[in-house]
Amino acid sequence: MIRSITQQKPEEELDQLLDGLIRVFIIGCGTCVTLTHTGGEPEVKTMRQRLADKGKLVTGDMILPVACDNLTSEALTEYGAQIGQSDVLLVMTCAFGVQNIARQLKKMVVPALDTLFIGKETGLGQFDEICTQCGTCILGETGGICPITSCHKGLVNGPCGGTSNGKCEIDSEKDCAWTLIYNRLKELNRLDAMRKLQKPRNHQGEPSPGKWKLKYWTKALDNE
Amino acid sequence: MISSFKKALNSGKFVITSEVAPPKGTNLEKMVHHIELLKDKVDAMNVTDHQSSVMRFPSLGGALLVKEMGGEPILQMTCRDRNRMALQADLFFAASRGINNVLCLTGDSVILGDHKEAKGVFDLDSSQLLATIRRLEKGKDLGGNDVDGTVSFCAGAIVTPEADPLEPQLIKFEKKIDAGAEFIQTQAVYDLDSFKQFMDYARQFPVKILAGIILLTSAPMARFMNKNVAGVNVPQVLIEEMASAPKGRAIEKGVEIAGRMIKRVREEKMCDGVHIMAIGKEELVPDIMASAGLN
Numbered sequence: 001m002i003r004s005i006t007q008q009k010p011e012e013e014l015d016q017l018l019d020g021l022i023r024v025f026i027i028g029c030g031t032c033v034t035l036t037h038t039g040g041e042p043e044v045k046t047m048r049q050r051l052a053d054k055g056k057l058v059t060g061d062m063i064l065p066v067a068c069d070n071l072t073s074e075a076l077t078e079y080g081a082q083i084g085q086s087d088v089l090l091v092m093t094c095a096f097g098v099q100n101i102a103r104q105l106k107k108m109v110v111p112a113l114d115t116l117f118i119g120k121e122t123g124l125g126q127f128d129e130i131c132t133q134c135g136t137c138i139l140g141e142t143g144g145i146c147p148i149t150s151c152h153k154g155l156v157n158g159p160c161g162g163t164s165n166g167k168c169e170i171d172s173e174k175d176c177a178w179t180l181i182y183n184r185l186k187e188l189n190r191l192d193a194m195r196k197l198q199k200p201r202n203h204q205g206e207p208s209p210g211k212w213k214l215k216y217w218t219k220a221l222d223n224e
Numbered sequence: 225m226i227s228s229f230k231k232a233l234n235s236g237k238f239v240i241t242s243e244v245a246p247p248k249g250t251n252l253e254k255m256v257h258h259i260e261l262l263k264d265k266v267d268a269m270n271v272t273d274h275q276s277s278v279m280r281f282p283s284l285g286g287a288l289l290v291k292e293m294g295g296e297p298i299l300q301m302t303c304r305d306r307n308r309m310a311l312q313a314d315l316f317f318a319a320s321r322g323i324n325n326v327l328c329l330t331g332d333s334v335i336l337g338d339h340k341e342a343k344g345v346f347d348l349d350s351s352q353l354l355a356t357i358r359r360l361e362k363g364k365d366l367g368g369n370d371v372d373g374t375v376s377f378c379a380g381a382i383v384t385p386e387a388d389p390l391e392p393q394l395i396k397f398e399k400k401i402d403a404g405a406e407f408i409q410t411q412a413v414y415d416l417d418s419f420k421q422f423m424d425y426a427r428q429f430p431v432k433i434l435a436g437i438i439l440l441t442s443a444p445m446a447r448f449m450n451k452n453v454a455g456v457n458v459p460q461v462l463i464e465e466m467a468s469a470p471k472g473r474a475i476e477k478g479v480e481i482a483g484r485m486i487k488r489v490r491e492e493k494m495c496d497g498v499h500i501m502a503i504g505k506e507e508l509v510p511d512i513m514a515s516a517g518l519n
Contacts, residue, residue, distance in 0.1 A: 152333055153346040158396035160330045160349075161384050161411060164454035170335045182392040194392070197399050200308060200352050200366060 004032040004094035005127045006113040017110045025086035026061035029093040039092030059085040067097025073104045135205020141193050143184035150177035156198040227324040228296050229268035230378035233432045238490050239497030242509045243270040246281035258506040263295030273300040277337025287323045299323050302331025307347035308366050319375035327380045328353040354403035380407035384455035385422035401431050409499040411455045412438035433495040439502045440478040443467035483515025
């Protein structure tokens, strides 16, 4: 399952964001941030205490089951009174959740987390970014490993000169994507795929900001 | 117009190139001094492009200075800081000013440099930049449009003969040649027996190879490179030789070692020439050349 990977913002930054705001309502989420221990029940509890220690008044808190889900609006109405009393919502979800909440309520929101990437749990407590949703998928030529995402420079023609013992020049903990791709293609006896000179990428596969209409519905509405 | 560097490459002579590094700022004194010192001694001078991702005076400006002073520049161009539009524009400018040698590099990550929060571009990579040059020469830009006026470059790239794993690096090396590289400068080589093995493989390709020679300045510097520079492997025996130098004389030992290596590369006709990287001590390049018996 894909997950939104987050980390808590530094305390100092959070203090600045909440400066001058006294009454705070805290929102966590029961999905990704619970898994990463950044916005689940224990973290919300700790945050509540931390804010109280700093002289804030916490008007209430809640854990949304899935903050990015459409049902969030209904869940929020249950806490309408406590939310209404607050100056600000401190949102301990990923940025999808923060935006989903912000569009439902006429309240300032402060994200307590930074959303790092959309990734997959690849080991106990370990997460790797696997797709950047670039709109021009080349996995068919790279043995199913994405260099746009997994190579720091997003290179499509093989490794740079910074690769060392299968690791990336920016961090010896990070694998060199092109070593992984090379190993995979070699195993599949398809190194010829790596020898093909790839043209410059189309960076406008879906020009940002992404917006999409299903043709099925466009057609159906036209016929009405 | 065929550049004098290209003529040198094709003449069969043992080609010598070196580097000059633009300053952090507008004080060009040291670079001017290095250009003055080297312009008539070497076949061409690389002008580095924000080397190690440290922001400096631009390589294009440095290459222009070399040209104006009567030297032969090799414009280093990385893909780190410019997208395909800016790279093509800079190639036009270079061509218009008689800068006709380009070394195409992907470029180090910004994270390794002094502007760690900058956006790394990497819209193209080194092999695509080479292909871009060949396309411009045919009168078309990357957007498929006609180009007004001609460009002609002697284009090159780099290879790391001691990369680990090696084969992915060699596949890229071959792609660079297919994309249009006429010359290849190697990452620093110290183990010449292992470099000979690389050359046994590389010789089959229609490309001129210049062995990379980095001046060792001390034993700790050699150890630092082994630990931190990808694909550089200074053998223990050379580290010990550097350490054996009397106090304050390590650099002379480094000059001697570099000279000895160049001499052997030349005498054994291992490749087409050398690219000497003295990294901030370019004033020692004439000493290295003298030590190699080149004048």
